Amino acid sequence: MTETLTTVRPTGGTLIEQFEFGLDAPICLTWELTYACNLSCNHCLSSSGRRDPNELTTKQCEDIIDELQRMQVFYVNIGGGEPTIRPDFWHLLDYAIAHEVGIKFSTNGSRITPEKARLLAATDYVDVQVSLDGATAQVNDPLRGEGSFDMALKALTNLAEAGFKDAKISVVVTRDNVHQLDAFKTLADQFGATLRLTRLRPSGRGADIWDQLHPTAEQQRELYDWLLLNGEGVLTGDSFFHLAAYGEAMPGLNLCGAGRVVCLIDPIGDVYACPFAIHDRFKAGNVLDGNGFQEVWQESELFLELRSPQTGGACSSCSAYDSCRGGCMAAKFFTGLPLDGPDPECVKGHSEDALLDPNRVIPLASQDHSRASARKNSGPIPITISRQVPARFCDEDPLTESAALNSVTT
Amino acid sequence: MVELTEILQLSPSVALRPEPFGALAYHFGNRRLTFLKRPELVQVVSSLNGTDPLKDVLQKCQIPEPKWDVFTKAIASLMKADMIHSLSPGKTSQKEPHND
Numbered sequence: 001m002t003e004t005l006t007t008v009r010p011t012g013g014t015l016i017e018q019f020e021f022g023l024d025a026p027i028c029l030t031w032e033l034t035y036a037c038n039l040s041c042n043h044c045l046s047s048s049g050r051r052d053p054n055e056l057t058t059k060q061c062e063d064i065i066d067e068l069q070r071m072q073v074f075y076v077n078i079g080g081g082e083p084t085i086r087p088d089f090w091h092l093l094d095y096a097i098a099h100e101v102g103i104k105f106s107t108n109g110s111r112i113t114p115e116k117a118r119l120l121a122a123t124d125y126v127d128v129q130v131s132l133d134g135a136t137a138q139v140n141d142p143l144r145g146e147g148s149f150d151m152a153l154k155a156l157t158n159l160a161e162a163g164f165k166d167a168k169i170s171v172v173v174t175r176d177n178v179h180q181l182d183a184f185k186t187l188a189d190q191f192g193a194t195l196r197l198t199r200l201r202p203s204g205r206g207a208d209i210w211d212q213l214h215p216t217a218e219q220q221r222e223l224y225d226w227l228l229l230n231g232e233g234v235l236t237g238d239s240f241f242h243l244a245a246y247g248e249a250m251p252g253l254n255l256c257g258a259g260r261v262v263c264l265i266d267p268i269g270d271v272y273a274c275p276f277a278i279h280d281r282f283k284a285g286n287v288l289d290g291n292g293f294q295e296v297w298q299e300s301e302l303f304l305e306l307r308s309p310q311t312g313g314a315c316s317s318c319s320a321y322d323s324c325r326g327g328c329m330a331a332k333f334f335t336g337l338p339l340d341g342p343d344p345e346c347v348k349g350h351s352e353d354a355l356l357d358p359n360r361v362i363p364l365a366s367q368d369h370s371r372a373s374a375r376k377n378s379g380p381i382p383i384t385i386s387r388q389v390p391a392r393f394c395d396e397d398p399l400t401e402s403a404a405l406n407s408v409t410t
Numbered sequence: 411m412v413e414l415t416e417i418l419q420l421s422p423s424v425a426l427r428p429e430p431f432g433a434l435a436y437h438f439g440n441r442r443l444t445f446l447k448r449p450e451l452v453q454v455v456s457s458l459n460g461t462d463p464l465k466d467v468l469q470k471c472q473i474p475e476p477k478w479d480v481f482t483k484a485i486a487s488l489m490k491a492d493m494i495h496s497l498s499p500g501k502t503s504q505k506e507p508h509n510d
Contacts, residue, residue, distance in 0.1 A: 009430055015445055018431040025427065027434070027443065072427040074436040074443070100425075102441070125438070 016253060022260045022307035025071040025297065030275040031265045033061070033089065034081040035369035039108050041133075041144045043172060043206040043213065045276055046266075048081040049371035054268045058088045060288065064265065065096050067293050075102030075125075079275075081267070081369075084111040090119070097125045106131060106170060108148060109155025117155075117162035129168040129196060130155050135183035139176050143213075156191045167193040168235065172200050175212070178219045181226050185234070196235040197227075199242075201276045202334040202344070205370060207362065210335070220347060221246070242327035242343045245320035256329050259284065259306035263297065271296045273306060276330035280366040313340025320348055336360040412464065412486045414478070416498040419460035424493050426456065435493055442491050451484055460497055 009021040036051035037044070056064070068076065076096070083089055083105050096103050104127035112120075112128070120126055130152050134140025137149035152169075159167045169188045171177065177184075181197075188195040202210035215223060224243045227236070231251050238252030253261070258274035259282075265271055269287040272278050284300035287293045297303065312318075315326045326332075327343020335344040335355065342350040354360065412418070420426075423439040426446075433452040435444045446452045453471045462470070464485065468478055488494045 015431070015447060018429075018447070021430070023429050023434075072425060072434075072436075074425070074427075074438075075441075100438070102438075 016255050019253065019255060019257070019261050020307065020309075022303065025073050025294075026263050027261045028077065028257070029068070029073055029263060029265065030077040030079060031064075032079050032081060032267050032275075033083040033092070034086050034267050036085045037081040037108075038085065038110055039082070039145045039148055040371060040374035041148075041205070042209050043133075043143060043174075043200060043204075044370075044374075045201055045204040045206055046079075046081065046278055047204040047365070047368045047370045047374075049374050050369045051081075051085075052267050052369060055086075056267060056269050056288075058091065060269065061088070061092050062095055064269075064287055064293060065092070065099050065101055067287075068096075068101050069099040071294055071297075073101060075104060077275075078103055078105035080106070082108055082110065084116075090116075093123070093126065097123065103127070104129060104168075107155065108144070109152040112155035112158055114158045114162065117158035117164055120159065121162040121164040127166075127168065128159060128164065129170040130159075130193075131170045131172075132184075132187075133172050133174065134177050135180035135187055139180060143174070143176070156193060160191050160193075165192065167191065168196045169193050170196045170198065173197050173215060173223060174200050175215050175219060178215050178223055181223070181230075185230065194233070194235060196237065197239065198237050199239040199328070199331075201328070201331055203276045203278065203330055205374065207334050207365075214345060217347070217349070220345060224248075224347075227251070242324050242331075242345055243347060245318075245324040245347045247323075249323065254323070254325070256325060256327075258282070258329050259303040263303075265293065271300070273302065274330060276328070277333065278367070279333070279363065281333065281363070282330075283366075311340055313338065315340070315342055315350070318342075318348060318350065333363065336362045412482050412489060412496070413498075414465040414468075414482070415463045416496050417460060417463055418458040418467075418485065418489075419495050419497055420455060420458050421493055421495055426452065428452070435488075437491070437493055440492060442493075444488065444491060444493060446484075451481065454481060454485070455488070455494070458494060 010017060032046055034051055034055060035046060035048045037048040040049055084107055093103055102125040106129045109130045120128060132140060132152045133143050134149060140149040156167060171184055185195050200206060200210065200214050220243060224246050227240065227250060228248055236251050240250045241252065241254040244250050244254050258277060262274055263271055264275045265287060266278060271284045271287060271293065273282040273284065284302040285296035287296065312321050312326060315321045327346060329339055331344050332339050337344055337351060337354050344351050344355060424435055424437050427434045432446040432448050435446060446455060450473060454467060454473065457467050457471055468481060473481055485494060489496065
């Protein structure tokens with residue numbers, strides 16, 4: 001079971017310590033079904049827009065679901081692109097549920113008609129996340145596109161009217177919407193929905209706008225205080241563990257789960273360490289090669305490397321390192337910071353100098369599915385990256401720890 | 411709290427996935443994920459067969475008596491999460507409403 005690990009797993013210890021050595025199967029798997037999207041959000045993690053011609057076929061997707069069932073991956077987060085654009089989306093949804101693989105899917109809402117909403121309400125074991133990045137059209141639409149606010153609200157209305165319980169409203173926290181946190185909560189309450197907040201990552205097209213759009217230091221503090229007050233009823237997908245350096249642990253695992261408890265399968269079957277890291281540097285393999293996903297998950301060199309003990313690097317001497325663990329790997333990588341140094345949004349300010357360094361090199365993208373009009377920066381700037389729409393991590397609630405067992409609500 | 415004389419059974423809605431540190435238990439109804447951090451606990455939970463009292467199960471799994479308290483507490487938590495049901499008369503588990 002663990003023979004492939006390069007280092008000996010300790011017995012006992014905390015669950016987090018165990019997770020750092022990886023699991024036999026992911027707890028939380030994100031699967032982007034397509035790079036096709038009818039929107040062109042400025043911060044799209046997967047630089048989505050155009051369908052990849054090598055997109056997995058229906059049969060190949062069914063085979064993956066069969067394998068996930070064998071590995072007892074109990075649910076997957078489906079995203080894209082806009083996953084409902086795939087003509088076989090509703091078939092794959094049924095297929096997964098019939099094979100004991102629950103589905104949570106992210107959508108911009110454009111195709112959640114009253115009819116589809118009724119179908120979803122009648123389906124057990126499915127969860128819907130509607131993406132919204134402003135509590136008003138004035139804040140949302142400049143980022144996600146004209147009319148996208150109304151589109152999302154229409155979907156939420158259709159779901160509520162169909163009797164679909166507890167939809168999620170998925171918000172990427174930005175400089176422009178952080179003042180709307182209470183308004184988002186009110187909006188969610190109105191629809192009987194749950195608010196889900198995630199971090200803006202400099203991944204995909206997000207690399208183009210991250211500098212202007214990521215929350216300021218003051219706003220990060222505001223967000224932290226808000227989460228401490230309201231965190232109980234709000235999902236965060238373990239997004240904000242870098243804020244734990246302020247003092248209090250954030251909801252979730254407070255751990256970078258990349259390649260350890262989470263990973264991503266992209267529309268052509270490539271497996272990446274996490275939903276925010278679609279780049280060759282973090283590509284572990286492809287589900288169509290060799291013995292499929294299980295082999296990639298359990299034996300790929302990259303994942304074994306990520307599961308070996310990490311050093312804190314420049315962070316080791318920081319008093320907060322035990323809380324934030326150096327922050328998000330993808331955020332560091334896509335801002336050109338060393339992976340064993342502080343997060344670009346380090347709340348102690350330890351990355352400020354590095355971010356100002358004129359020699360900082362932003363890595364080139366490995367791929368880009370944007371439509372031609374979707375890139376803000378198309379000049380000779382050493383940027384262009386890749387990856388997903390509101391990608392949920394493990395979009396889950398707090399994990400409580402007792403002597404012998406731990407529990408997390410999914 | 412659970413009594414040592416109670417007859418217990420793993421909920422039919424729960425699947426156990428073995429992991430190097432123990433197991434991961436998933437409840438398909440209320441979608442709770444629970445981590446069983448000790449292989450011994452996994453052994454005990456897997457041995458709840460709906461016929462033997464908890465005490466016999468602990469003995470069969472060779473859990474030393476001084477540790478029974480820790481194990482019954484863990485079992486009680488799992489019962490609260492609807493992962494384990496009691497089959498003993500008057501001890502029927504209170505099922506939590508499903509969170510669909």
